[in-house]
Amino acid sequence: MHYLNHAACGLMSDATRNTMHAYMCQEQQMGSYLAAKQVHKDIASVYQKIAQAIHARPEDIALTQGNSDGWGRIISSMDWRQGGRILVARNEWGGNLGVLMQLRAQYGVRIEEMPCNADGLVDIDALDRLLQTPTSLVVLTWFSSNSPLIQPAQTIGALCAQYRTPLLIDAAQAMGQWHIDVQALQCTALTAPGRKWLRGPRGTGFAYVHPDFLPSLHPLGADHFSRPWQTDSTWVHRTDAKKLELSESSIALRLGLSQAFDEWNAAGAAKVQEQIQERATWLRERLQTLPAVKVHIPQREHLSGIVTLECVSHSHEHIHTSLQRQGIEAALCPAAFTPWDMQARQLHSVLRFSPSYDTSWDSMAFCVDALQRALQP
Known part of the structure; x- marks a missing residue:
């Protein structure tokens, strides 16, 4: 072929496949809980590898089951009860648009398309004028999936920072083929999968969330991992990005993602x-x-x-x-x-x-x- x-989706290496297979054999022999305990340091290192790759802190990283999963968790964790206004680029991924349309139907959120040129490139001057009106969120698919277009994410990030407007970047087509620096991008949050250019296994991904934005996120699907029980019989969300995670996950897939990052770094x-x-x-x-x-x-x-x-x-x-x-x-x-x-x-x-x-x-x-x-x- x-x-x-x-x-x-990228083609996984033999090493990535073997890493996952070896761990699944451990689960078969000793059960998933004991097997997970034995590789807990390896799992912790995944957060460090991702953070290093995108110039973030490990505590600002959440592991997800894919790009849409991470993107959806962030959007659904924001408070839209009072409505709001979201600016969207023309090249936005269809799955993301579906979520935004649901917000519009359920909460009356206004969805506005950012002006662009014939290729779909965001018009920065027009965006500047739009941001002068209070805006809840700017969402940006950085690399288009249906063309080689790359949006000027860093310029858009600087503009959003100037107006103190949150910016959520979909980096699905960027991770693994382009250098990502969340500090330079000045984004509030960024999501990416492991299965594309990174050549990791399907069912993996991550979300980066700026620490100043984390307190405003309140995931509805929180469990005892993301919102631990306190001694005074209350439940409080974690203060790191793991508040977006749940206790259940595939350890084998996460180890495969870790191996994919190792190979990407080695290359x-x-x-x-x-x-x-x-x-x-x-x-x-x-x-x-x-x-x-x-x-x-x-x-x-x-x-x-x-x-x-x-x-x-x-x-x-x-x-x-x-x-x-x-x-x-x-x-x-x-x-x-x-x-x-x-x-x-x-x-x-x-x-x-x-x-x-x-x-x-x-x-x-x-x-x-x-x-x-x-x-x-």
Whole structure:
């Protein structure tokens, strides 16, 4: 198989799989509680590795079951009973928009789209004017999932800090392919999964929450871990980001995530970013030469490792099926993934290729040839 779908999920290494399998064997032999006790230091180190990767403190990290899980926990832990106003970029992930629409239906929260250019890039001057009106939250999908667009998150973060407006960044497509510094971003919270560019197991992720924002979060789903019982017969939320967690979790998956971070660090974050950029650029240049293909290239200095295109002469479903038959794993992204952006660009779907730093040049060359064959009458 020629795998070019890391924007959906990266390929786990043998070491990551073996780490999880070895621990599950321990659970089989001694039960999950004793097995977990024996690796408690290894689990604690996961928080440290994540914190180091994004320039945060371990106590500001919560482990989650994925990006949507962490993002949803933060949103649902905020107090929306009095309504509010949320600003959203056009390229917001469809799953996140669904949560926001629920807030609007249940609490009357106003959801407003931030002005942008033709590529979907947020208009900073327009955002400045919007923030002059009291705003409860700005949500930003930093890296688009349906194009290589990267939003100016650091500039947006500085603007939100100026107006003391909370900023929640969805870094699902950034973690593992781009350097993340929450201090430079000045974000209030940030979420990411482990399964994409980081090449961790599915069902893992994390949430970062700024310590000044933590007291305002009140998770409804808290249990004895996140809201421990006190001796005076009361329950009080934890003061660290673990207040977003529950007592039940997959220790095997968390150990797999830890191994994935080790491998990412060993490969070198800067080197990984450089190699992903090289491969994506090469692929865009080659795909542009094919007939009846429109490759999406936003007018930006930096683009992500995602390569998307639309075909003029064939349906995307036909092309995607043809690629699969030729042994290529890519993605067919429907409008529902990023509905606002896709509607604005009048697209029903896009074909997406996402090579990682370890994708071979032969696989990418084969992909170009396979797409050319699929486009034949």
